Amino acid sequence: MDVNDTLRIVIVGHVDHGKSTLIGRLFYDTGSLPEERYREIEKTCREQGREFEFAYLMDALEEEREHNITIDTAQTFFRTAKRPYVIIDAPGHKEFLKNMITGAAAADAAILLVDGAEGVQEQTRRHAYILSLLGLPQVTVAVNKLDLVGYRRERFREIEEEIRRFLGSVGIVPSYIVPLSAREGDNIATKSSRMPWYDGPTLLSALDSFSPAREATGLPLRFPVQDVYVWGGKRIYAGRVESGTVRPGDRVAFSPTGKFSLVSTVEKWNRPDCPQASAGECVGITLEDELFLERGEVMGARENVPAAAREVSASIFWLGNAPLRLNQRYVLKLATSESEVTLSAIPERINSSTLEIIERHADRVENLEVANVTFTLHRPMAVDTFEENQRLGRFVVAEDAFVAGGGIVREVWSDTVGAQARVIRLDVRLMTEPDGNFVDLSREAGPIEFDLSPGFLDRLEGGEKVAIRLRTADQLETLARLAFGHRMGFEFRREGEGGKVVLFRERPVRLPAAEETGPVI
Amino acid sequence: MDHLDALENQSIYIFREAFRKFKDLAMLWSIGKDSTTLLWLARKAFFGRVPFPLVHIDTNFKHPRMIAYRDRMAREWGVDLIVGRNEEALCAGMEPAKGRFQCCNALKTQGLQQILEKHGFKGVFLGIRRDEEGSRAKERVFSPRDKNFEWKYKDQPPELWDQFNTSFGPETHVRIHPLLSWTELDVWEYIRREQVPVCDLYFARDGKRYRSLGCVPCNSPIESKAGSIAEIVEELKVTKTPERAGRAQDHEAAYMMQKLRSLGYM
Structure with missing residues (x-):
């Protein structure tokens, strides 16, 4: 791993919890703030009759400085002894969530900032939830403004517990929860003597422990065709390897068309006989066969396409x-x-x-x-x-x-499941009302197949049941096999011309030792 | 894949995305290190060719060595070069003494506007970077300008996962910024690695060099002993002076750059 690789950090949290101040402090404490930038901010603040405001570093737009808020996401740069950083400031105001998402989607890791006095607020939770939806796994929580609560350990513990509980509910495990004061510089670059009860890392050492988002080299090959150039007698499929590795000679196939071929060459400018391309690389691919593929086709290994x-x-x-x-x-x-x-x-x-x-x-x-x-x-x-x-x-x-x-x-x-049989999808859509879980097969005359989603099983696991109205004994058999294969409980009742089945998730049931004969299916 | 590789690939992806989505493209070449790096990346993206014309907005106040370098590189790389000048403003005697804001706006912004209209360009590549100054830090990769050339910085659409907004109104042109995530140091490290030929005004002579190239009256050189690319890289690693310190239009008044840029300045 190249330890000098830049790490992109997004700072998110509720409005006024001190994001822009924290960024100013990170700059100042790492000696990354150019003198002239400092003087320019000093001058602007003086002209407007304000005290020096670190937030001005990121809040460059006039409207942002006038109203002391961040409107759009911005990026700026600092470095520690370990590596360079890109800091992405994301607005905390609810109206600017799209700008927050624009910022956060570009990051390797996040600092979730919480005001030590105010605690977890609306945007704290919303931003955390969005981070989980963006798939950002590296999160450090910074509990800011502890100077306002007398650096009290109890207050920090309260917030720590609250935030840990919430993050857990959206599937985020924070790497660290650091008590600090951005304004006073406690636990940013150096350990604060005012919080002797804290023995974790400073914010900067917490950041240094993160790694840049890895290219997905270990996953199966995915190469979406971005464009097709027919130049110099060659048909070049331009694109970026999103995951995996591709080499000349690879047996490949394309989704959604299902076309297939062999990779002839991997093309890069000034790199004849390029031996391979891995995740993250923008290259060109030529194929052995003329397939006339369009943008949007995704290339994978022959036996593994999306x-x-x-x-x-x-x-x-x-x-x-x-x-x-x-x-x-x-x-x-x-x-x-x-x-x-x-x-x-x-x-x-x-x-x-x-x-x-x-x-x-x-x-x-x-x-x-x-x-x-x-x-x-x-x-x-x-x-x-x-x-x-x-x-x-x-x-x-x-x-x-x-x-x-x-x-x-x-x-x-x-579309590929079941060529002749009609596919009946059992998915979570069926299960959105506690008692409305019902599938009607009474009009299905032909053969059926069930396509079962993991989400469906999860819901059964949670105690929900699904009722299915049947037309034929064949349907009953198919259902019974499904239940058997997925360890579902199964109740059948004859009803009019057809029947009714209730599916539920089998829980371990202890049968009395004498009654060995269970229901036969 | 190292940091420069990641940046290079990101830029190539943006180039190809724009090339796919827009018919009438041009690239703004200011002759500086950034747009020259941009040109280098375009050649990489399209396997050695540059499939759109280059536009240079000549204010008539550029250093003669910039113009000489421009013409030499254009010949050597075989690019299609369009030079634009706001002749009307120049004939009327526009110059920095009439006010820097007015001068930048007339000779650069309106000069660009005229060329875009004349040729009907819908998409323009620019080599701006987020670390240059505050209002550029707020930019999107694909950034529309309305028919009055204005940048609606208060309400930009979200941009995530390389899904760029590429459909805009018929009277809009789009600025495309493949270098947005690069820093000044990244650019120089890349120039060193790739051996990109740059204008020699960047190299120190008699203890001074230009850190940023602009118009002669409004741009001053900095104190420096850096006479080679390697020395520039070393200098940038320790400097605390911002890149555009020598650019007078940035320091004329608070928010001047934001105002210029909201009117369509690069």
Whole structure:
């Protein structure tokens, strides 16, 4: 690992919890603030009859300084003995969440700033939740302004406990929780003598322990075609290797078309006979066969290409001024592909600060809310789940050509399952109402197959049940096999011409020793 | 992959994205180190060719050595060069003495505006960087200007995961900033690594060198002994003077750069 690699840090948190001041302090304490910048800020502050304000370093726009707030994200640079840093300041105001997300999406790691006097606030929670949706795993919490509470250990412990609990609920484990005062310089670069009860690292040593987001070299190959150049008698597929490695001679295939070929060359300017390209590299690829591929096709190893999705379920954040609406059309952009989509279900609408479910089976998602949704794609697109591959599992939603939301893919449904049989999808969409979990198969005359999602099983695990109305004994058999294979409980009752089955997750049941004969399926 | 590789690949990705999305593209070449690095990256992105013209806005106040360097490189690299001048303003005698704000706005901003209109360019590559000055730090990679050339910095669309906004109104042109994430030091380290030829005004003569190239009347050299690229890199690692310290228009009044840029200055 190159220890000199720059680390990009985003600083997030509630408005007025001291982000811009902390940045000024980081600069000052690492000797990274150019004298002239310091004098320029001093001069501007004096002209406006204010005390010296570190925040002016990042808040460059006149409106920002006038109102003492950060409006847009900005980036600036400092270095420690270990390496250079890019600091991304993200606005704490609710109205500027899109700018916060723009900043945070570009970071390797985050500092979540909490005011030691005010404690965890609305944007503290919202920003933490957004960090988890952006997949930013390296988070340090900075509990600021401890000078205002007399550097009391008890106060710090309270906040520490509160924030740890909240972060846990969104799946973030903070690397460190550092008590500090940005204004006074406690525990920023040097250990503070005013908090002898704290034995963890200073903020700067906490940052030094992080590593730049690794290129996904260890994952399977993903090469989305960005453009096609036909130059100098060659058809060059330009793109960036998003994960894995590609070499001449590799047997490759493309999703969603399913075309396949062999890699002929890896092209770089002034690099003849380039032996390979790995994650992060922008290169050109030529193939042995003339395939006429378009932008948006994703190349993988022949036996491992992403699914050609027809439908995706996802967690999204919505930034549009107008609500995101059920059954409306949007454009989904993922890596280099885009497709018109219909928002076909909103199982859960969530308050992005409190994490409360506002509504199940919703018909809209409002500005700043988070939701679990399903999109139906109007044409197939190569998609991985976010868990499998972040690069191919995250997307933005455009409305009227502008990016108005983003999200991560939880589940992918493709066309390839079951050629003749009709595929019945058992997914979380069926289960958004406590007693409304019902599938009607009474009109399905032909053979069926079930496509079961992990989310579905999770819900059963949580105690939910699903009722299924049947038409034929064949359907009963298929269902029974499904239940058997996935350790589901199974209750059957004959009803009229057909029958009814209730599925639930089998819990360990102790049968009396004498009754060995269980239900036969 | 090291830090410079990561920056280089990011810039190439942006170039290719813009090339895919816009028909009428041009690249602003100010002759300085940044836009020359940009030109180098364009050649990498497109396997040695530059598939769009270069535009130089000549204020008539540029150093003769800049112009000589420009013409030599354009010939050597075989690029399509368009030189734009706001002739009307120059004939009317526009100069810094008439006010720096007015002069920058007329000779640079309006000079650029005229060229874009004349050729119908919809997308323009610029070599600005976030670490140069405050209002540039707030920029997006793809940044639209409306028909009046204005930058709506108060309400920029989100930009994440390399999904750039590339559809805008018919009367808008888009600034594309492939170097936005680079620092001054990154640029020089890259120039050293790639051996990119740069204008010799950057190298110290008689104890002075230009750290940033601009118009002669409004740009002063800094004290420096750095006579080579390697020495410049070493100098930058320890300096506490900002890059644009010698650029008079940055220091004329508070928020002058923001105001110039909201009107379409680069």
